[in-house]
Amino acid sequence: MTDELALDKQLCFALYAASRAMTAVYRPMLDELGVTYPQYLVLLVLWERDGRGVREIGTELDLDTGTLSPLLKRLEALGFIERRRLAADERRVEVHLTEAGRALRDEAVKIPHCLATRTKLDLDEAAALHGSLVRLTAALQSPDES
DSSP states (O other): OOOTTOGGGOHHHHHHHHHHHHHHHHHHHHHHHTOOHHHHHHHHHHHHSSSEEHHHHHHHHTOOHHHHHHHHHHHHHTTSEEEEEOSSOTTOEEEEEOHHHHHHHHHHTTHHHHHHHHHTOOHHHHHHHHHHHHHHHHHHHSOOOO
16 A cells, blocks of 8 residues: 655655755856846846846746846846836836846856756656646646636
């Protein structure tokens, strides 16, 4: 008989442990860049497409403005981004990379390769895991239909 409550059988714990391990692998690489993991995520969004609204960044990263605002302030203090109020609607703020923020991308480009090496997953395994995690997240965020 298997114990359904055994820690090593819990999907939540496996995800928690994997998340902590992943963050630990990222930490030294991000320390070299001078940013935290959440700040790195903001930069990834902006490297994908610069000049996004604060609300759009929050939606993309699933962060509320109370969490996102301090991240943006710190990135601005570091000189990687600048926030600009829109002339047409001063309530809206767009976030733009600075030269330093764009240059940081050249240093960060090695991170995905380093991470791929550390996971010891081949491309197909990594793609399958990514797809499973995306589906899991979507299922958990959808309304409960029971």
